[in-house]
Amino acid sequence: MEEFCESKNVTGEFFLGEGRKVFGNLRICGRDTSLKLFDSVELPKSSEQYSYITGLLHDGNWVSLHGNVLLGVSSYFRQHVGLNYSADIFPHCVAMGPSLVPDSDDCVQSVSFVMKDASSVFYEFDSFSSVTDPEPFIPLLENDAGMDVKFGCHPIIAYFSGKFEIAVVQTSIGEIRTDNIPSHDLGGPDGVRIDNYIAVTIKPDEPLSLQESMRRLRVVLRFFGLVIGREQGLSHLNIVLQSDEPKESLPVAVYRTMEDVPPQEEGRKNHRPHPRDILVSTLDGPEDYSNLLRAYLRSDEDCHDARVRLQNSLRNSNSYTIDRLVGAANMFDILPDKMYPNRVELSPELAEAKKEAKQLFKSLPDSVERSSVLGALGRIGKLSLKRKIESRVVSTNLDKYLPGLVEVLREAVNCRNHYVHGVPGWVDYSDRTDLVRFFTDALEFSFAASDLVDLGWDFKSWAVSPMTYRHPFSAFVKSYPEQFRIFKSAVGR
Incomplete structure (x- = not known):
């Protein structure tokens, strides 16, 4: 396998279709990757002409560029040569090797x-290790064909199993x-x-x-x-x-x-996650890892959008914003309905009141306020965001290991509602960024942990095992008692 490097520059001949061949310089450098094409004949100005580009590099490798974006076409004058043209292209994917990769073929x-x-x-x-007692192995090495080794008092014998x-x-x-x-x-x-x-x-x-x-x-x-x-x-x-x-x-x-x-x-170069922090590993055998991976992939079509939202949220690492808090709460709203219990059963009195109220408001002239009330009446009996989150936590028993978690999550939704709908909160959230951070962590942890528990993850075994702070969820679990104490002191109830 070829190892990625910080920057790689290659040159060669590139093909634009209809047999046109131009010189180009390809720089591979993450988001600064670019292909610059040069020719003495005017280059196309239509992006469609550059959507898929192939080339033969001067080192003998073939290259194909996929999902290309045309950044611009320009012209310049060279003395003794005349007018020349160049095009700057950003590719989303570059494939380089002994053969070309077609753009759409199943290959x-x-x-x-x-x-x-x-x-x-x-x-x-x-x-991979070294033997603690090398003495039994010395005769084997001395008898190995072609070996003429004189061993000292403390030989070191390393091995791959x-x-x-x-x-x-x-x-x-x-x-x-x-x-x-x-x-x-x-x-x-x-x-x-x-x-x-x-x-x-x-x-x-x-x-x-x-x-x-x-x-x-x-x-x-x-x-x-x-x-x-x-x-x-x-x-x-x-x-x-x-x-x-x-x-x-x-x-x-x-x-x-x-x-x-x-x-x-990448950041945190010196903070490699410890195997005991990892949510699932092969440390105690491959079975748990295999079962969880298999279940995660099988369910991803249904949960894809919410899981991508979680991924984008965790990507922010130690950067906490209101948008991240709102996004963390909304993950529960975009899970499919089958992940939640059925509708809330209404008492006969409440069901009758809902019916009469709908009839009353439907008889009124159309207005924004009328539509708003009818919408609210229609949601009665459906799971609110608070009920959705609570059902996920309770059904997976997360609240048994983290007492008070449901209360924290309810207040997290209140905080979200304050920034989305302007609903007054129990505390001044703008002055308590520590609580906003705690709410965000609680929402992200609860979403991910309940998802994995549904898939067969043994949360209890992970939670009681020795762990450090090198996974965001292990950090949340270890700091939860103190953070919950601060939370209770802040809300005063």
């Missing part, structure tokens, strides 16, 4: 990637397997080493288009970002194309310019 056989924090989830601590496969999970989007990819040198006077990276591979049942492959990749990365506690930058991302030709079956490197962040650019 992607597998997607492989390496995450920054993969070893925290796939904590195979016994796969040979266990390449970590986990293989059959899911609704295909097989997702994780493997150790070790490498080593032969050693010498400067030492010897064994390195390893952990690769995750998505292999669908049938070949997919590049766009669909990247969509499935985003879902899987969203799952890992949630269980790890921070969005995952990728150090490698390759695809393998379906082909009968061996050359065309070689990996093609893919760069997602708006999504892939080189690991060295």
Whole structure:
């Protein structure tokens, strides 16, 4: 796999269709990625002409650029040459390797990637180590063919166990397997080493288009970002194309310019999540991880919008805003209705009063106020946002481990209503940013934890295990008693 770097510049010939070939310089640098094309003949000014571009680089690799945006076409004058033209293009996806990647054909056989924090989830601590008592191994090494080693008093023998496969999970989007990819040198006077990276591979049942492959990749990365506690930058991302030709079956490197962040650019470099903070890992075996991943992917079509909202919220890390609070509360509103109990049963008296009130207001002339009251009457019996949130917390027993959580969440909705509808609050929220932060964390935790518990996550075992503050949810759970005390003191009830 080719490792991402901070910036990469390549040149070559690029093809715009109808056989037109122009010189270009491609700079791959995350969101600053750009392709600059040059020609002595005027370049097209229509964006459609640049939506999919292919090229042959001077290093022999093929390159394809997908989802391109034309930033502008300009002209300039060069002495002794005359008028020349250039075009600046921003690609959303770049594929580079021994063969071209079609824009829409179902040709992607597998997607492989390496995450920054993969070893925290796939904590195979016994796969690589050194022996504590090397003495029994010395005769074996002395008898090894070609070995002429004189051993001293304290030899060091390191090893890889040979266990390449970590986990293989059959899911609704295909097989997702994780493997150790070790490498080593032969050693010498400067030492010897064994390195390893952990690769995750998505292999669908049938070949997919590049766009669909990247969509499935985003879902899987969203799952890992949630269980790890921070969005995952990728150090490698390759695809393998379906082909009968061996050359065309070689990996093609893919760069997602708006999504892939080189690991060295990520914050908190020295705060790698601890395996005990991770919501699920292979530390005690792959079963829990496999079951949760399988269930998450199976349910994602229904919960996609709300989960993406959570991902965007957690992406803000330590930046807390009113918009983040409102978004955290609204996640519960965009979950499908089947995630909640049926309508609230109204007493006969309340049902009759609702019926009579609707008839009365329907008889009035049309107005904004009339429509508002009729809308409110129509919502009677439906679950309010507070009831939706409470049902998720109570049905998954989160309130049993965090006493008072329902009360906190009710006040969090009051805070949200203050900023959305102008409803007065019990406290001056603008003066108590600590409470706004606590409410935001409580909403995000409750949404994610209840979602995962529904999918089979053992919250109780995770909550009682030793943990640090390196996952936002472990930080919330550990600080909850003190934060709840501050909350009770502030609201005074």
